[in-house]
Amino acid sequence: MEKAKISASQLFILMVLFELGSALLVPLAMDAKQDAWLAILLGMIVSFVLLLVYHKIYWYYPDLLPTEYVQKILGKVMGSVLSFLYLLYFMYDASRVLRDFGEMLLTFAYPETPLFIANALLILVIIYTVRKGIEVIARSGELLFIFLYILAIAGFILIVSSGLIDVTNLQPVLEEGLLPVLKVVFTQTLYFPFTEVIVFTMILPYLNNPKKAKVTMLCATGLSGINLVITMLINVSVLGVNLTARSQFPLLSTVQTIQVADFLERLDVFFMLALVIGIFFKISVLFYATVIGTANLFKIKSPSRLSYPLGLVVLFMSITIASNFQEHLHEGLKVVMFVLHIPLFVIIPPLLLLVAFLKNRKKQRG
Incomplete structure (x- = not known):
């Protein structure tokens, strides 16, 4: 671990930016139709249970990275294999989000630019930032978080003043009952974006006040969940269910419809900027x-050396991950949920917590 510390407020900001990231971009929970907002809200509430599990494991080993304490819990061989699987997942997830960024940029601003160039430019900036350490990432977050919220509030005011909102698009509520909404919760919104914050178990050991970790995690997830609910309500009420579901990037489509007093329009550039900030973090x-987990697992003394080779891997994965954006979306919202998210987010952490609990109880008795 690098010798660095971040405050609870910095952790809160990073978590909010992380959860909003690519979730603002894609048509989230649209299988629930006009009840998509409810599926997001319930997904956030259910995720609190898993967040408490992640926090409790961290509480047993507050000074260790997961790559270390998983080995203590399961033994060196099994622990190393499981840690490596999680690191592969983090790298895979980073490449998925990078692909989201590239596709958005090419669709709305640079249609003639190769995807490789767009992705390469962002990953170079990220490599530079990561080499500077977690404190620099956290301070950058503090600065850009304010800017992001100014844009969000301005956008909300403009959409309302444009008279675009049609509340009837949100009706009828629970047309087909609660079951379809719950199905979406347990197949989509619980995992993306809320329990993806399992990655923050790699950041928690840097927290300068470990006692604030639980409240910070829950509050950050609550705020980002409410923001996503409001975003989805606006998307559906402006575009309607069918257009929101068909749109590659519903929020940007919503923003493009803003027209105030016949002169204030084409504001999608500002909101692309806001989305780029979220995706960057x-x-x-x-x-x-x-980077930090790989260095810790393989006992590499200088983690920054790994940033360029691992960055290249993420870049090439983002290009080869899917042949087109529709395939990429299908893979992310349907396939990955069952293959990766359920085992890594829902099944393994409670088992780790159970073993950690039994081991610590034996120590206390001893």
């Missing part, structure tokens, strides 16, 4: 966790 946190 999401990839930075995932990539930092990969």
Whole structure:
């Protein structure tokens, strides 16, 4: 671990930016149709249970990275294998978010630019930031968090004043009952974006006041969840269910419809900027966790040396991950949930907590 410390407020900001990241971009929970906002809200509430599990494991080993304490819990061989699997997942997730960024940029601003160039430019900035350490990432977050919220509030005011909102698009609520909404919760919104914050178990040992970790994690997830609910309510009420579901990037489509007093329009550039900020921090946190975890697992003294080779791996994975954006979305919202998210977020952490609890109880008795 590098000798660095971050405050609870910096952790809070990083978590909010991380969870908003690419979740603002894609048509989240649209299988629930006009009840998508409810599926996001319930996903956030259910995720609190898993966040408490992640926090409790951290509480047993507050000074160790997960790559170290998993070996203490499961033994050196099994612990190393499991740690390596999580690091591979963080790298894979970073490449998925990088692909989201590239596709958005090419669709709305640079249609003639190769995807490789767009992704390479962002990953170079992220490599530079990660080499500077977690304190620099956290301070950058503090600065850009304010800017992001100014844009969000301005956008909300403009959408309302444009008279675009049609509340009837949100009706009828629970048309087909609660079951379809719960299905979306347990197949989509619980995992993306809320329990993806398992990556922050790699950041928690840097917290200068470990006692504030639980409240910070829950509050950050609560705020980002409410923001995503409001965003989805606006998207559906402006575009309607069908257009929101068909749109590659619903929020940007919503912003493009803003027209105030016949002169204030084409504001999507500002909101692309806001989305780039969120995506930048999401990839930075995932990539930092990969670099610091790999260095710790393989006993490499200088983690910054790993940033360039691992950055190249993330870049090439982002290009080869899917042949087109629709395949990429299908893989992310349907396939990955069952293959990776359920085992890594829902099944393994409670088992680790159980073993850690039994081991610590034996120590206390001893």
